[in-house]
Amino acid sequence: MNEDRRVGVWLVGGRGSVATTAMTGAAAVAAGLAEPTGLVTMRPPFTDAGLVGLGDLIFGGHDVVETPLAIRAARLVDDGVLPVGLPGALAGALEAAESEQRPGITGREARIEPQASLARMVSDLNAFRTRHDLGRVVVLNVSSTEAPVEPHPAHENPAALMDALDQNLAVLPPSALYALAAIETGCAYVDFTPSVGARLPAIEALAEAHEVPLAGSDGKTGETFMKSALAPAFAARALKVRSWSGMNLLGGGDGAALADPARAQSKLDSKGRLLEEILGYPVEAPIYIQDVRDMGEWKTAWDHVVFEGFLGIRMKLQFTWEGCDSALAAPLILDLIRLAALALERGESGVLTNLAFFFKDPAGTREHQLHRQYEMLERWVLQKVAA
Amino acid sequence: MNEDRRVGVWLVGGRGSVATTAMTGAAAVAAGLAEPTGLVTMRPPFTDAGLVGLGDLIFGGHDVVETPLAIRAARLVDDGVLPVGLPGALAGALEAAESEQRPGITGREARIEPQASLARMVSDLNAFRTRHDLGRVVVLNVSSTEAPVEPHPAHENPAALMDALDQNLAVLPPSALYALAAIETGCAYVDFTPSVGARLPAIEALAEAHEVPLAGSDGKTGETFMKSALAPAFAARALKVRSWSGMNLLGGGDGAALADPARAQSKLDSKGRLLEEILGYPVEAPIYIQDVRDMGEWKTAWDHVVFEGFLGIRMKLQFTWEGCDSALAAPLILDLIRLAALALERGESGVLTNLAFFFKDPAGTREHQLHRQYEMLERWVLQKVAA
Amino acid sequence: MNEDRRVGVWLVGGRGSVATTAMTGAAAVAAGLAEPTGLVTMRPPFTDAGLVGLGDLIFGGHDVVETPLAIRAARLVDDGVLPVGLPGALAGALEAAESEQRPGITGREARIEPQASLARMVSDLNAFRTRHDLGRVVVLNVSSTEAPVEPHPAHENPAALMDALDQNLAVLPPSALYALAAIETGCAYVDFTPSVGARLPAIEALAEAHEVPLAGSDGKTGETFMKSALAPAFAARALKVRSWSGMNLLGGGDGAALADPARAQSKLDSKGRLLEEILGYPVEAPIYIQDVRDMGEWKTAWDHVVFEGFLGIRMKLQFTWEGCDSALAAPLILDLIRLAALALERGESGVLTNLAFFFKDPAGTREHQLHRQYEMLERWVLQKVAA
Amino acid sequence: MNEDRRVGVWLVGGRGSVATTAMTGAAAVAAGLAEPTGLVTMRPPFTDAGLVGLGDLIFGGHDVVETPLAIRAARLVDDGVLPVGLPGALAGALEAAESEQRPGITGREARIEPQASLARMVSDLNAFRTRHDLGRVVVLNVSSTEAPVEPHPAHENPAALMDALDQNLAVLPPSALYALAAIETGCAYVDFTPSVGARLPAIEALAEAHEVPLAGSDGKTGETFMKSALAPAFAARALKVRSWSGMNLLGGGDGAALADPARAQSKLDSKGRLLEEILGYPVEAPIYIQDVRDMGEWKTAWDHVVFEGFLGIRMKLQFTWEGCDSALAAPLILDLIRLAALALERGESGVLTNLAFFFKDPAGTREHQLHRQYEMLERWVLQKVAA
Numbered sequence A, B, C, D: 001m002n003e004d005r006r007v008g009v010w011l012v013g014g015r016g017s018v019a020t021t022a023m024t025g026a027a028a029v030a031a032g033l034a035e036p037t038g039l040v041t042m043r044p045p046f047t048d049a050g051l052v053g054l055g056d057l058i059f060g061g062h063d064v065v066e067t068p069l070a071i072r073a074a075r076l077v078d079d080g081v082l083p084v085g086l087p088g089a090l091a092g093a094l095e096a097a098e099s100e101q102r103p104g105i106t107g108r109e110a111r112i113e114p115q116a117s118l119a120r121m122v123s124d125l126n127a128f129r130t131r132h133d134l135g136r137v138v139v140l141n142v143s144s145t146e147a148p149v150e151p152h153p154a155h156e157n158p159a160a161l162m163d164a165l166d167q168n169l170a171v172l173p174p175s176a177l178y179a180l181a182a183i184e185t186g187c188a189y190v191d192f193t194p195s196v197g198a199r200l201p202a203i204e205a206l207a208e209a210h211e212v213p214l215a216g217s218d219g220k221t222g223e224t225f226m227k228s229a230l231a232p233a234f235a236a237r238a239l240k241v242r243s244w245s246g247m248n249l250l251g252g253g254d255g256a257a258l259a260d261p262a263r264a265q266s267k268l269d270s271k272g273r274l275l276e277e278i279l280g281y282p283v284e285a286p287i288y289i290q291d292v293r294d295m296g297e298w299k300t301a302w303d304h305v306v307f308e309g310f311l312g313i314r315m316k317l318q319f320t321w322e323g324c325d326s327a328l329a330a331p332l333i334l335d336l337i338r339l340a341a342l343a344l345e346r347g348e349s350g351v352l353t354n355l356a357f358f359f360k361d362p363a364g365t366r367e368h369q370l371h372r373q374y375e376m377l378e379r380w381v382l383q384k385v386a387a
């Protein structure tokens, strides 16, 4: 496998903001048109880890809309996410990725014909691998956040799940069908969204059985990233957090999706667990997401933290975080692809808990402190290199 | 020495806000009238380290004003620093500390009669130790920040320094004379201010010679504390900080002292070094301190951070920190006393680099990342216990 | 009537934060123990308008809880709303008000026995007037915000309404029954809450018929106050507001009441109309209220305003408003009492549109610009004096 | 004169950010390529006042650098001030303005050869007027802020001033020489900067004598604009402002100029007078300007306002204003040109106090309340139309 450094990357939600930014950015950095700012794995100590080069990634993907990538990229320029002129300069790369986009699974299809949908995904992934003669393929979900799924007995074990699918029962949302397709075709599966994806006992068991690595979930890019850096500081100083309120204004496709309260719930769940885990006591910590269409691809989070110091005195930290979500997410996507490809190369399977650094709701661990997560990541990447 | 758990604490600036809050708070926590919030050493894993109890501290101090502690405490109640009724409930403890306050060295005395001033301090410290039959005494500087000192050849080695003092040359500010007195009488010396204190080669050498421990300098309580928690997060994520501007509004005695640009300079110097150390590249990072008398004991810092993410996109973090400086500083003072007493007990001497966690400008180390400093502290306290 | 300057004040929600703060504060200012800060009518040009003195107000009220005013005031001291020691110094005034508190109408009573409840209120008000031999009485609603009422045909005219009450139909919430009682007994009725109160065609007609003045609704104390000052500035400068998002964190009784989405709706409705009225075009302007119990009597509002300037460039204003709601509301309550008493003295009846300055949702006018509302107030108070 | 609607506009600092943005924007709006957002005089009621059309402005100017306008405009595109593609689309207009740029007066020239410098300016202005056969010419200063001038007896009356210039004494900075040149050639003179310009008794007297109108000074675009909108709201509500601290971060040419403390002083002086005028009592109101080169054309102001409400309770308003200074200033420049041209048309001379709305330090009036200033403006523009 070492002879072939190329890695296939299959993005679910391949025509979305994050996906388009990630593909354009990978090409730009590979071509020397941009610095690798925001890419964790392009800095020491990770530069020595032999990770796949950005120029060796072959992109494809599933989506349920058909907006050409060139149009999507042009809109991202208008919204200030991509530099003026960049998509034009990388037209070849965008065309190549365009030719590898395939129709994904709609919510309706997942309910009505799950079996056929899954088969179609499996066939798309196999064809992609064959067409490009790829050893390693990483499937990464950056499609719109789904509503939480209803619990169902078929979620509990592989046999029951396969049975339910054979009967065409509507037990899985698209994200889980994509995860299954990845597993069946020997691809790594990474979930950057809070959707269910691979996070069901039945699917985790299948991943172990097929010996593919999994990682997730929900990319940590803004307010939660800040929380995971700041809450440990309060803990270290024995300052007692009394309330930590987080109000988020966001637009874009993501803002619209999260305006649906059911979907927002997925997101809030994955954001909410962290403070108590870090601080060791329950905190009044409301989180709210407001869609503000006019904000486009930008987001402002305001956090209001009341804490108690010596002799019970109340003090306050407030912050605002004004970020471009896709610009924050895209380099992490590329990091995750490189790291998942490393896991494939090493033959690791099951949940990659050492990737917690990237996620709001890290699978397989309760470690939420950013610096500890970074240390986990370093150890995982480097120890194996050493070995 | 283990028989006598009592520790003498000599506060330079003993009638100031921080000193008064620390003494009142120690008595309150010892009496069970308040929780030890903000006290790092009263939480695991430090609770098992056998540190001196707050009730076993005997307080005294030097100051250049004569405002009775009871009056100072009453003002701190008015300003919302101390809970209503608390000084009254602890009148005994405040009276005891009052009876141990002595006139300190004014700037004028340091210039005109340094030799005699030093001798007076030495005699005060010896008398304090004898009066209470104390094994261990910690001298801690919480007096007003001094202007930076002019470099002088006598600063370079002990002999030259002693010589200069013998000739009554004005080569040392009060903080350094206090440090010398501590060293000569076998006390630990901790500098919570950015004043020069023990930070001259000649004085550090004397501390080694007298085998006393030193720690400093400049307590890290607000904006810098935040920086040392947040800058590592930017670094870990490969986000490039373009500018980090910090504007500080503060009142109180400290605000007035820092309204003097020369003194503010001491403070700004000790705040400025950190970002580049953590991030590894120079950052445009202006810091400004504004005295706003009306703010009393309160402080608001506003930080405006512009950073660059993927493909050069500019994003922003802003925070405001609304703190009561004395409430933030006082528990750290008590932590430092307990830890310096531990160093005395262990017979450690010279600069205690492992106390970097507490300081803006940690002596003897360039480690500014809060979580690494915390780990250094843990290792230092616990490894020795284990041994 | 001029001989008797005394005015009766009947507070619905008489044991709440706002009511208790208003009564304590009136006594404090009257006794010279506090400045009249925040009282609009105690500054020129209103000082010459011959308004009733704060010492000439006789307080009473209805509430559905029985917490003694002394206890409520003590809690307000703990929460930093009232100065330490003040309730003690004014014990006499609080006792006098305590002896005039009567059980109000619960939601259940309003549904089950509206007729009897109304009669009880009428009798309480008449007794109060007689007991103190009062010429003028002002009823002011500062009770918890109610959920919006279901429309009902009986709301449209007095006859239908009286008919429905005769049949004991559940067509009115408590606030409206209080308004009816005020009208029937010749009292002015002011609504400081967004509850329905007198804002039904049937009740407004009855007020006209009984020749009593009405004012409301929903006191303008924080975010909306800021909006009514700032939005006119954007308009004057031809800057186009693209979005104005307002996130509110509040605790206290009010926070808890507004945690009920139905009640919050009343509040949001009355806040939402203003921007479009001032700017002249629709604006994306979400408002959200979050209960944060830990914040007690304090509130922080964060507003995030994106506006467009020359050549379409996007710019931003953000503000946080950290206020104590009861401290902001109480002086306005006293202003409104004095002004309603003036209306009674002048024999004005119906909706007092010139009091728009005080309200989020001013009855009888669409004028939301703060400075215009101030001018309306000035003209109304002074022109009549001149006449 | 009515036959010729064209107006000559001579910008001092004609190659700066504000000037370039104003010229480009005027052409863009005239050509229908942009909305007149931010232009006060393009909205009712000013649309009926018969003001000169933006397409009828002929631009020229003085500067001490020679950067071509096309290059300056391209940089403003990079900095996000001008839309991508706009300067290209308006190349003709920029070339026309380029051909009318002339070398201005450097500080050195103003000291060494004031007489000759003044003559050169006069000749440039006369030539401009003749070349384009212009009835009305407005000179508007948007050059870098100068340091405050030393008082000199020659400033007091025209004769003394002329005398001093005849002797080539260094008594006037460039801005004042430009003002003199404007006056001598019958042009209106508007000062958008805090430099001395026409604000000397001698120069004001000369303007009266030559019957030319003057306006100034220091464009009100950001923090001060906010203050003039907000401070009246505090006053109207009888809330007592205790401190109002304003910290400004700015880059660009202006940031660099103001990094010079002497020049910053001019700016701070003109910002500082306002609060006391509006509130009627002195307020602790520090203002600070920090150059942050990395911020380019953008500015962030943070204001921290502590106010006192009922019973002395302390509350807080904080705001951040993130603006693009040139985008805020440019439309005001165009408004001022149109209004100064109106004054010329009407034959008004001396200080135009009714333009206070546009200035931090309005000449000839102490009215700082934004809404009152707007009313003054409306009355001035419209009453004359009516007449």
Ligand SMILES: NC(=O)c1ccc[n+]([C@@H]2O[C@H](COP(=O)([O-])OP(=O)(O)OC[C@H]3O[C@@H](n4cnc5c(N)ncnc54)[C@H](O)[C@@H]3O)[C@@H](O)[C@H]2O)c1
Residues within 6 Å of the ligand: A012, A013, A014, A015, A016, A017, A018, A019, A062, A063, A064, A065, A104, A105, A106, A107, A141, A142, A143, A144, A145, A146, A174, A192, A193, A194, A218, A219, A220, A221, A222, A252, A253, A254, A325, A326, A328, A329
């Ligand atoms: N940007 C961040 O900082 C960040 C952080 C954490 C998580 N996320 C998550 O990443 C995801 C993508 O965000 P985005 O900003 O690119 O959103 P987006 O709306 O721009 O893109 C989502 C794409 O998914 C497609 N899609 C929807 N349903 C699909 C389906 N069933 N199958 C295949 N494709 C489907 C959409 O058509 C769209 O093209 C979201 O779920 C978001 O919550 C983003």
Ligand SMILES: NC(=O)c1ccc[n+]([C@@H]2O[C@H](COP(=O)([O-])OP(=O)(O)OC[C@H]3O[C@@H](n4cnc5c(N)ncnc54)[C@H](O)[C@@H]3O)[C@@H](O)[C@H]2O)c1
Residues within 6 Å of the ligand: B012, B013, B014, B015, B016, B017, B018, B019, B062, B063, B064, B065, B104, B105, B106, B107, B141, B142, B143, B144, B145, B146, B174, B192, B193, B194, B218, B219, B220, B221, B222, B252, B253, B254, B325, B326, B328, B329
């Ligand atoms: N509070 C914090 O968060 C914090 C953080 C870092 C450093 N510090 C430093 O701690 C020190 C104390 O702060 P504070 O708020 O208590 O100030 P303060 O003004 O209330 O107290 C300082 C005291 O030092 C006394 N003093 C002045 N010169 C002296 C001298 N020559 N000898 C002895 N005493 C002298 C003063 O009379 C005063 O009583 C300051 O230097 C401050 O910069 C405080």
Ligand SMILES: NC(=O)c1ccc[n+]([C@@H]2O[C@H](COP(=O)([O-])OP(=O)(O)OC[C@H]3O[C@@H](n4cnc5c(N)ncnc54)[C@H](O)[C@@H]3O)[C@@H](O)[C@H]2O)c1
Residues within 6 Å of the ligand: C012, C013, C014, C015, C016, C017, C018, C019, C062, C063, C064, C065, C104, C105, C106, C107, C142, C143, C144, C145, C146, C174, C192, C193, C194, C218, C219, C220, C221, C222, C252, C253, C254, C325, C326, C328, C329
């Ligand atoms: N404080 C402000 O800035 C502000 C501004 C606008 C409106 N308001 C409104 O003022 C009202 C009072 O606010 P608060 O902070 O004093 O709340 P609070 O909860 O402290 O007091 C409300 C009081 O009303 C009583 N009450 C509830 N139902 C009642 C009924 N049916 N009859 C009589 N009394 C009843 C409660 O028992 C309580 O004592 C709220 O409706 C609030 O929305 C307040």
Ligand SMILES: NC(=O)c1ccc[n+]([C@@H]2O[C@H](COP(=O)([O-])OP(=O)(O)OC[C@H]3O[C@@H](n4cnc5c(N)ncnc54)[C@H](O)[C@@H]3O)[C@@H](O)[C@H]2O)c1
Residues within 6 Å of the ligand: D012, D013, D014, D015, D016, D017, D018, D019, D062, D063, D064, D065, D104, D105, D106, D107, D141, D142, D143, D144, D145, D146, D174, D192, D193, D194, D218, D219, D220, D221, D222, D252, D253, D254, D325, D326, D328, D329
């Ligand atoms: N932009 C705003 O919001 C705002 C508000 C109020 C005042 N102002 C003032 O407007 C002025 C222009 O601001 P800017 O951002 O365009 O600055 P800038 O630095 O971009 O432009 C100033 C121009 O003036 C030129 N100049 C310097 N000295 C000169 C002289 N003696 N004669 C002729 N030209 C000279 C410079 O070469 C430069 O081209 C500044 O004084 C600023 O303080 C701007």
Ligand code: NA
Residues within 6 Å of the ligand: A017, A251, A252, A253, A254, A255, A297, A325, A326
């Ligand atoms: Na998005």
Ligand code: NA
Residues within 6 Å of the ligand: C017, C251, C252, C253, C254, C255, C297, C325, C326
């Ligand atoms: Na309340």
